[in-house]
Amino acid sequence: xxxxxxxxxxxxxxxxxxxxxxxxxxxxxxxxxxxxxxxxxxxxxxxxxxxxxxxxxxxxxxxxxxxxxxxxxxxxxxxxxxxxxxxxxxxxxxxxxxxxxxxxxxxxxxxxxxxxxxxxxxxxxxxxxxxxxxxxxxxxxxxxxxxxxxxxxxxxxxxxxxxxxxxxxxxxxxxxxxxxxxxxxxxxxxxxxxxxxxxxxxxxxxxxxxxxxxxxxxxxxxxxxxxxxxxxxxxxxxxxxxxxxxxxxxxxxxxxxxxxxxxxxxxxxxxxxxxxxxxxxxxxxxxxxxxxxxxxxxxxxxxxxxxxxxxxxxxxxxxxxxxxxxxxxxxxxxxxxxxxxxxxxxxxxxxxxxxxxxxxxxxxxxxxxxxxxxxxxxxxxxxxxxxxxxxxxxxxxxxxxxxxxxxxxxxxxxxxxxxxxxxxxxxxxxxxxxxxxxxxxxxxxxxxxxxxxxxxxxxxxxxxxxxxxxxxxxxxxxxxxxxxxxxxxxxxxxxxxxxxxxxxxxxxxxxxxxxxxxxxxxxxxxxxxxxxxxxxxxxxxxxxxxxxxxxxxxxxxxxxxxxxxxxxxxxxxxxxxxxxxxxxxxxxxxxxxxxxxxxxxxxxxxxxxxxxxxxxxxxxxxxxx
Numbered sequence: 001x002x003x004x005x006x007x008x009x010x011x012x013x014x015x016x017x018x019x020x021x022x023x024x025x026x027x028x029x030x031x032x033x034x035x036x037x038x039x040x041x042x043x044x045x046x047x048x049x050x051x052x053x054x055x056x057x058x059x060x061x062x063x064x065x066x067x068x069x070x071x072x073x074x075x076x077x078x079x080x081x082x083x084x085x086x087x088x089x090x091x092x093x094x095x096x097x098x099x100x101x102x103x104x105x106x107x108x109x110x111x112x113x114x115x116x117x118x119x120x121x122x123x124x125x126x127x128x129x130x131x132x133x134x135x136x137x138x139x140x141x142x143x144x145x146x147x148x149x150x151x152x153x154x155x156x157x158x159x160x161x162x163x164x165x166x167x168x169x170x171x172x173x174x175x176x177x178x179x180x181x182x183x184x185x186x187x188x189x190x191x192x193x194x195x196x197x198x199x200x201x202x203x204x205x206x207x208x209x210x211x212x213x214x215x216x217x218x219x220x221x222x223x224x225x226x227x228x229x230x231x232x233x234x235x236x237x238x239x240x241x242x243x244x245x246x247x248x249x250x251x252x253x254x255x256x257x258x259x260x261x262x263x264x265x266x267x268x269x270x271x272x273x274x275x276x277x278x279x280x281x282x283x284x285x286x287x288x289x290x291x292x293x294x295x296x297x298x299x300x301x302x303x304x305x306x307x308x309x310x311x312x313x314x315x316x317x318x319x320x321x322x323x324x325x326x327x328x329x330x331x332x333x334x335x336x337x338x339x340x341x342x343x344x345x346x347x348x349x350x351x352x353x354x355x356x357x358x359x360x361x362x363x364x365x366x367x368x369x370x371x372x373x374x375x376x377x378x379x380x381x382x383x384x385x386x387x388x389x390x391x392x393x394x395x396x397x398x399x400x401x402x403x404x405x406x407x408x409x410x411x412x413x414x415x416x417x418x419x420x421x422x423x424x425x426x427x428x429x430x431x432x433x434x435x436x437x438x439x440x441x442x443x444x445x446x447x448x449x450x451x452x453x454x455x456x457x458x459x460x461x462x463x464x465x466x467x468x469x470x471x472x473x474x475x476x477x478x479x480x481x482x483x484x485x486x487x488x489x490x491x492x493x494x495x496x497x498x499x500x501x502x503x504x505x506x507x508x509x510x511x512x513x514x515x516x517x518x519x520x521x522x523x524x525x526x527x528x529x530x531x532x533x534x535x536x537x538x539x540x541x542x543x544x545x546x547x548x549x550x551x552x553x554x555x556x557x558x559x560x561x562x563x564x565x566x567x568x569x570x571x572x573x574x575x576x577x578x579x580x581x582x583x584x585x586x587x588x589x590x591x592x593x594x595x596x597x598x599x600x601x602x603x604x605x606x607x608x609x610x611x612x613x614x615x616x617x618x619x620x621x622x623x624x625x
Contacts, residue, residue, distance in 0.1 A: 001099055005081035008107045009074055013116070015429035016073070020436025021066040023478065025285060027119025029069035031439070032447075033057045038486050040582040041242025042365035044504040045491040046252070046357060052122045052204045053481065054586050064434070072204075076128040080370075081107040083131030087371060090135060091316060092309075097412030101305075102340035102374040104416045106131070109302070110278035110290060111366055113426045117285040117433055119476075120364075125201055125365045126208020130241050133198035134371050135214045137228070138319050139191040141221035187348040190603035195220075195228065197596030199235040200589060206239045207364050213369055218322050235592050239584035241353055245578045252357030253502070254347035259363040259495035261338040261346075267296040271335040276302055277373075279334070279363050281495065284473070285329035287425045298422035302373075305415055309379030313372065320375065327372035334362035377415065380482045385411040437470050442560040443482055446532065449555045454529010454568035456487045460539020463489055463502075463513040467537055479532055486573075488528070506571075515542030520550040520565045527571035533561040534571040 016022060022029045033039065035057040041047030056065050084106035088094035094102060115123055195216060202212035213232050220228045233240070260281045265273040273279030276299030279288055289295065313320040336342045349356040385407035423562070425431040456479065464474040480487040488510050491502015502508075510526055523531075531551060536559050551563035574582075 001085045001096070001103065001109070002078075002082055003105070004100060005078050005103050008081055008104065009077040011427050012077060012107065012112070013070075013073060013429060013434060014427075015432065015435045015601040016070050018436050020438050022069050022073075022119075022121065022434070023437045023467075023475050024281075024434060025068070025117070025119040025473055026457060026476055027121050028067045028476050028478050028481050029056075030478055031061075031065055031374050031444075032060045032486045033065055033481045036480075036484070036486045037574045037579070038489075039482060040574070040579065040586070041239060042245060042578055042582055042594070043486060043489075043571065044506055045501055045502060047239050047242035048206065049122075050206070050242050051586050051589055054238065055204070055590070056481075058590075059132065069121060072125060073151055076121070076125040077107060077112070079132070080112075080124070080128035080130075083135070083371070084374040087131040087135055090372055091320065091375055092312060092379045092382075095412075097408045099379040101381055101412050101415045101419075102378040104419050105302075105305075105374050105377045106370055108420050108423060108426055109370075110276060110287070110295075110423065113287045113290075113368070113423065113430050114278060114280040114285055117287070117430050118280060118282055122204045123208055123364065123367075125204045125478075126211045127370065129198045129202035129208065129212050130215050130367065130371050131374070132194060133202070133212045134219055134319075134323070136191045136194035136198055137216045137219035137221075140188065140195065140224050140228075141219065144186045144190060144223055146220065149169065190600055192231075193596045193599035193603065195596075196231055196235070196592050197600055199232050200593035200596055203235045203238075203589060206236075206358055207361075209236050209239070211365065211367050214326060215323075215371060218326060219319055231592075235589055237588050238582070241585040243584055245574070245582065251352070251354065252350040252360065253500050254351050256357065256360045256493075256495075256500040257337075257346035257350060258343050259493070259500050260336045261343060262363040264338075265290055265295050267293060268299055270338045272296075272299055273329070274331045274335050274366050275299065277369065279366070279436070281361065281363060286424065287430055289423055289425050294422045301418045301422060305380050305418065306373050306376040307380075308383045309376030309381075312379035312383060313375045316375075320372075323375065324374040327369040329622065330365050330368035334365060337362045378446070381408060381411050381415060384415075402508070406472075433471075433473070435471070437467075437477070439482075440469070440557075440559045442555075442557040443478075445555055445561055446562050447483060449562055450484055450530055452529060452564065453570060454485065454524075454565065455527050455571075456483055456485050456530040456532055457507075457510050457514060457523065457528045458487060458489075459514060459531065459533045459544055460537065460541050461515065463492065465537040465539075467534075477534070479534070483532070485530065499610050514544045514547055515540060517543030517546030520547055520563075523547065524565050524568045527569050529565050529568035531563040531565065534562060535559055 010017070021031070033053065033056045037043050038045065039053040039057045041050035041054075056068055057206055059068055081103035084102040085094075085099035088099050088102035092098070111127070112124065115127075199209065199216065201214050203209035209232070216232065217225060217228060261279050262270050262274055262279040263280055263283060264270040265286075268276065268278075270279060276295070278286070278295065278299070280286065289298070311325065313324060337346055346360065350360060388407050388411065429435055458477060458479050463477055465477050466472070466474055477487075477489075480489060488504065488507035489502070490504040490507045490511060493500040493502070494510070506526060510523060510528055513522055513526070514531075518522060531548065532550070551565050553561065554564050555562040
């Protein structure tokens with residue numbers, strides 16, 4: 001199973017295996033990044049890339065930043081597929097074939113394709129954490145219930161059946177109290193560690209953290225809800241502190257609600273697009289197949305497969321029903337959010353509720369449907385195989401275990417083909433759109449020449465670029481992640497005809513001054529010490545040449561030109577105390593991630609399940625292969 005998930009992952013992102021850097025829309029990887037105030041989330045813009053930017057800044061001096069991003073993306077995709085297989089095995093006792101279907105659905109779907117094309121590699125880390133978070137949360141709840149019932153047995157995840165102590169069970173418990181006590185404590189420790197790792201890994205971005213919280217807290221149970229909430233809040237420390245200390249607490253532009261609303265795909269409508277795990281707001285960040293009737297075909301096939309397994313997942317009890325409800329809500333609410341009254345409600349939220357801007361890209365939350373979808377798909381394999389066998393045998397039941405599973409390989413193979421073929425252009429970097437780029441050597445020269453304080457202003461104005469070496473899609477300016485000083489950015493976006501204002505008021509003032517061609521001394525008063533001109537990308541320059549003539553040229557080549565402004569005002573946007581608090585929050589997050597992963601590896605939570613015994617509800621199932 002692990003090998004199959006690795007194969008699918010490499011088929012999807014194969015082109016990135018070559019040398020170079022990921023530079024596609026919102027995805028920006030660079031050889032080296034620096035721990036600036038912006039990387040800590042303390043700059044003028046809202047902390048949307050916290051703690052991912054700080055993580056890359058901390059590790060890129062040791063390991064090339066491009067390799068780091070590729071490694072995180074590969075691990076995230078592999079974990080999503082393998083986690084889906086394990087979830088199916090543990091919840092619905094899926095056979096190997098059914099686990100393959102679950103892994104395929106988790107990896108080969110429009111959500112993954114669209115987020116890859118949009119450059120949301122770190123969001124996919126949160127997506128990958130969902131099945132593991134579900135497993136850890138259910139294990140914690142069932143372990144606690146087992147301990148309160150005398151430590152006799154552990155019910156299968158997804159059921160509400162507690163073990164019933166009897167004479168034989170009491171005798172067994174009395175004979176081995178220490179072994180059982182140690183096993184359950186170890187299993188509980190491993191489950192809590194896995195939950196910590198899931199929350200922290202998903203917390204690479206604020207949205208991913210919210211996704212994991214919904215799944216984990218919905219399944220954890222009443223007794224463990226409070227400690228799990230405290231644990232989740234601890235893993236949110238980087239972006240919560242950045243929001244409290246920086247500009248993230250400021251209201252967002254209400255125009256962003258309409259700009260980032262879920263989009264209706266051809267022949268599907270908004271609800272159908274979301275139900276098919278598509279519907280991203282950016283119509284350019286979609287595979288070509290989603291612009292043809294194949295989008296309708298793929299959605300009908302996906303929903304058909306899921307529908308065959310809904311009944312079996314609902315019958316699991318609490319956990320299965322919770323995941324199905326979460327799935328339905330994650331599809332319906334974004335669809336409602338794209339209606340006129342939904343847009344009005346969203347605009348009110350982002351204006352009046354600090355931090356509500358996290359909710360404006362509602363299609364992100366369709367990821368919450370994935371755990372239920374993979375369970376339904378795995379369960380559908382047995383449902384369809386059983387129905388097919390009965391049809392072929394004229395309705396005569398068979399008591400042979402081999403006969404019962406005879407149709408599973410064929411059914412699983414059919415389901416995998418039905419999931420993959422309509423979205424065949426997800427393969428090889430989503431049809432070749434994801435490919436590594438190579439930065440001109442001038443970027444490193446610019447980095448070496450910035451040897452004095454002062455923020456960096458960039459020309460042309462705006463946040464997005466179209467470099468000759470980056471392809472046809474717009475890309476975020478790499479300057480904020482590649483330069484050692486803070487780069488001023490307004491945060492303003494132009495999406496589907498909407499101008500979405502950002503939070504960078506000082507950056508906006510600097511941009512306007514550059515376009516007017518003011519003397520460099522005026523920029524120095526605003527804290528600007530450097531001006532970087534990116535010569536090979538289109539954009540507004542205004543009369544900025546007048547400003548450049550009053551600054552000192554430090555470096556220039558075909559691609560870039562760097563100017564120095566002497567004696568800039570040293571404006572401390574973040575106080576030293578704020579930097580210390582933010583750094584401590586990032587260290588806490590990193591500690592929780594590493595400690596959770598290490599402890600979970602040393603104490604696997606699956607080890608808490610005692611062997612079957614009379615009266616036990618424990619269900620044995622095959623390991624994923």
